[in-house]
Amino acid sequence: MAMLEVKDIHTYYGNIHALKGISLTVEQGEIVTLIGSNGAGKTTTLRSICGLQKPRTGSIQLNGEDLNSYKAHQIVSKGVAMVPEGRGIFARLTVAENLDLGAYTRNDRTAIQEDLERVFTIFPRLKERQRQVAGTLSGGEQQMLATGRALMTRPRLLLMDEPSMGLAPVLVEAIFDVIKAINKEGTTILLVEQNALMALSIAHRGYVIQTGQIVLQDTAANLKNNETVQKAYLGIE
C-alpha cells in the first residue's frame, strides 16, 4: 500500500475548477516531485492534501486512512507537515517560538527536545538566532526556519512548496542538500518546484502537471531525458 494515495481529486476555488482529477501516489521513503508552470495546480494539490483547500470530490488516503474527513489542524497529527509557499513563518514571533509551534500538537517533552536538537544540527544558524524575531531573518534563514518548524511536527510525509523560491543559487543548493538528508533519515517528501532541474535531480519519481491535470509521470531520470519536459520545464531546446 502506498503511503499517500490521491485518487481523482477535483478542487475548486469558488467557481474556478483548479484541479481536474489529479491522481498520484507517494511510496514510503520516496522523494516525489510535482513540476509544472505557474497556475498549473501544484500548490493547490498540496493544499488539498494538507486540508487547507478541501477537494470537492475524490479521495486522499494516508496509509489507507481517508484524510478528507479531517480538518487541516487534525491532519498534522496524522503525520503530514507542510512547508508552505512563501515560507509562512510567524514574523512577529521569535525563532524559538516558531519552532515550538511546530511541536504544538505534541506532548512528549523529551522527544520534542531531541527534535529541536536535530533541527539545530541541520540548521546551526537557527540555534544562533533563537531569541531573534523571525521577521528579521534573511530569506534563506526563513526557509530554514519554515523547514525546521515542519520537522518539529515529526512528519512522516513532508510537503514542500517551492522551497527554492527567492533564494540565491548557493542557498538553493544548500536547501536541496537538506531535503535529501531529511529524506535519508526516513521522511517521505512530496516536493513542488518551479526549479524542475534541481527537483528532478534529487527526486526518485516525478509528475508533470498542466492546467489541473497530470500529463506525465515517470522516474525522475526518465523525465529529465524526456523531450517535452526538457523543452517546457528545463529550458533545453
Place this chain on the structure above:
Amino acid sequence: MPNVKPPARRVTTYKIVQGIIGVVLAGYLIWRLFVVFIANPSYGPDTWARFAIAGLILGSVYALVAIGYTLVYGILRMINFAHGDIMMIGAFGGYFVFEALKSIPTPTLADPELTFLNAHPVLSVIAAFIVGVSIAALSGYFLEKIAYRPLRGAPRLVPLISAIGASIFLENAAQLLFGAQRRDYANPIVLTRGEGWGIPIGGSNVILTYTGVLTVVISTLIMIALYLLVMRTRLGRSMRAVSENKQVAALMGIDVDGVISRTFIISGALAGAAGVMWGIHLGLVYHFVGFIPGIKAFTAAVLGGIGNIPGAMIGGLFLGLVESLGPAGLGINFQLKDVIAFGILVLVLIFRPTGIIGEVLTEEKV
C-alpha cells in the same frame, strides 16, 4: 517582511489641510494652557490631584475594555462593536449578585439586621466578579458563534454591520429583561462610594476612594495576567500565531476556530470585570451603561494602535487622564469631556492612523 519603498513625498491638498489643522490646534492648546496656568490660574494642586486620580481610575477601566477590542481585532481584523454591551452584561451580573446577597440575612448578636453582603464583603465582591466575568465571557463566546462565525470569509464590512446589530440587540434585550430604569449598585458598606483614604494636598483633603483603588489594583493585576498569558503560554502563542496567519497556524495543528472562540471568551471576561468595577465605582447600571465606555475604549485601542495589547493599556490610561484633566486644563466646560475624547479619536485617525505607539513598534522590529 515585504521591502516596500516609501513613495516620494508629494505635497497634497490632504497634507496641507492636515498641516493647517495641526497649527490651529497647537495654537489653541498653547493659548488655553497659557490662560489656565499662567494668566489666570484657576485650580490648586489639590484639584489637579483629584482630576488625575479620577482619570487614572477611569483609564484603567477603559484599558481593560480596550484590550478586548484589540485582541479581537488582532485575530479577526474586525471591530467588535458589541464589546461595550458585553461590559454591560458583566455589570448586571455583579449587580444581581449584590442584590441577592443583600437579601440573605445573617444576623449576629451585635447586629440582627446584618446581611451576607456586609457580613462577608470580600466574599461578596469575589462572587460578584466571578459571576460578572463568567456571564460576560459566555456572552462573548456566543456572540462570536452566532453573529460572527457564520460570516467568516465574508467581506470585512459585513461582520462590522453584524457587530453593530449585535450591539443594538444586546442593549434592547437588556432593556426588555431588566427594564429601562437606572439601578443603584448596592456595594457592601466597606466599599461605600466616595469614602476612602484622605491625603492632604495643598491644604485640603484629597480622597482616594476605596472603590477607585480596588478598580486600579484589579485592572492592573488582570492586565499583568493577560500579558503573561499572551506572551508566555501555549494558548497565547497560538493566539499570536493565528493573528499573523490563520492558514499556517492550522498547518501547525492549531484549531483556529477554537482559538478565536477562546479569544472572545477572554475579551468578554475582561469586559465583564470592567463592568463590575464600573458598577462598584460609579454606582449605576442600566441597559445602556456599556455604550459610551465601549466607544471610549475603542478610541483608546485606536490611540494605542489597534491590535497592540500594550498600546491598548497605555491608550486607555491616557484617554482616561486626558478626559479627566482636559476640560480643566483647557479651561472649558466639563460637559465637553466626551468631545475631547472623541476629538482625540478623530485627530489620531487623521495624523497617526497606526496609533501613538504603533509606529514605534514597527521600527523596533526592523
